[in-house]
Amino acid sequence: MIAADQDRPATYREVFSHAEFRVVYGAVALSNLADPIAKAVITLVVFERTGSVALSALAFAVSFLPWLIGGPLLSQFADRYPYRTVMGVTLAFRASLFLVAALFHWPGAVLAAVLFLSTLAAAPEQAARSALLPRILPRDRLVVGLSLVGGLNQITQVVGYVAGAGLAAINVQLVLLLTAGLYTGAAAIVLIGLRGWSGTGAAQRRGPRGMSQGFALVFGRVELRSIAILVFCAMFFVAMPEGLAAAWADDLSTGDERGLIQGVIMAAPPVGFIAGSLIVGRLIRPSRRRALIRPFAIAAPLTLVPAVLEPSVPVILVMVAACGFAVGGVLPVAQGLFAVVVPDGLRARAYGVMQTGVTLMQACGVGLTGLLAERFPLPGVISSWSLTGALVMVIVSLGWPTPDRFEAAIAAATPEKSPEPGHV
Secondary structure, rough: OOOOOOOOOOOHHHOOOHHHHHHHHHHHHHOOOOHHHHHHHHHHHHHHHHHHHHHHHHHHHHOOOHHHHHHHHHOHHHHHHOOOHHHHHHHHHHHHHHHOOOOOOOOHHHHHHHHHHHHHHHHHHHHHHHHHHHHOOHHHHHHHHHHHHHHHHHHHHHHHHHHHHHHHOOOHHHHHHHHHHHHHHHHHHHHOOOOOOOOOOOOOOHHHHHHHHHHHHHHHHHHHHHHHHHHHHHHHHHHHHHHHHHHHHHHHHHHHHHHHHHHHHHHHHHHHHOOOOOHHHOOOOOHHHHOHHHHHHHHHHHHOOOHHHHHHHHHHHHHHHHHHHHHHHHHHHHHHHHHOOOOOOHHHHHHHHHHHHHHHHHHHHHHHHHHHHHHHHHHHHHHHHHHHHHHHHHHOOOOOOOOHHHHHHHHOOOOOOOOOOOOO
């Protein structure tokens, strides 16, 4: 059982009292703003030039694909070297990619390749950040911190999608230069503000064996496997509103407001996520949050089932935002639970496996619904896909471990004393 004082939600003041969390938060604000700017530009350009729903959805999914290739393999580097070094070097590399791309007028395919390479470099950077946060923030401060980071990510998506679409109409090179500048700022903040935290005892776990250990850990323990399967399935069924936003907006309007409708549809899930993650993370006690993981996971796809009725744009925005709210109630809590169940020194590679699975599910969900929408009416595709997702989530939820089992796993994974920064 959880003691009463441990079941009190952490406050934002307590989380931001950690100086290194403020550094990470600032770096996330800059780096996560760059990604949606590029995604919005590429998705819009491909759809306008081809008129294909499937190709526009696949262009959006390009940013997911590098995790399938390099996620588990590259993420293990974050367990070998200081987290600050991994984060700083990869952010600087991403900045250089967009800086070089901005020097020439590249076609869409080349820009998609730049986005692919940038996302490939994001694997070790995000794995290092994921492994670092549990070292900075204890127990419930970690969940609230993840909620803040997740909410910030959604805010940057809203701003990035709108800014990317608007700036693309003016100058694509300007978008690329802005992206390079954001990554450069994030790299500088990390290299200056973080200490030399390193994974414990992970330096000897190298090569493919180190990668296989991540898969064995995540899928070999029932607690981690249950979290992974639930998150993977949820992402498979709720990623399509953003990926299909261009086509959905085209169904709703053929006039000048089409771009605006696309933008607000893409922005609605992040807005809902922000509200869900902050409300659940701050106002609901920790034990209750974990109990709500499964209901929120089932509710997320259910919110999109009314799409078959072809509702108006305001109703669609409410539906999509409600889906984002439910996802916001699931992800930060599940991520925090996952982080404290994974033993110290293996978090980065375990995160690589998780992020690869999430990315695969999102890419497949967007790609498959895009292909279905080529042959069937889009509202029916969204509705039937979402209803299927809700049924799948009910089945997945039946195998969820008990609270006592999770507590035992957390106790087994928690070291008596964390090593000091710089210890290898």
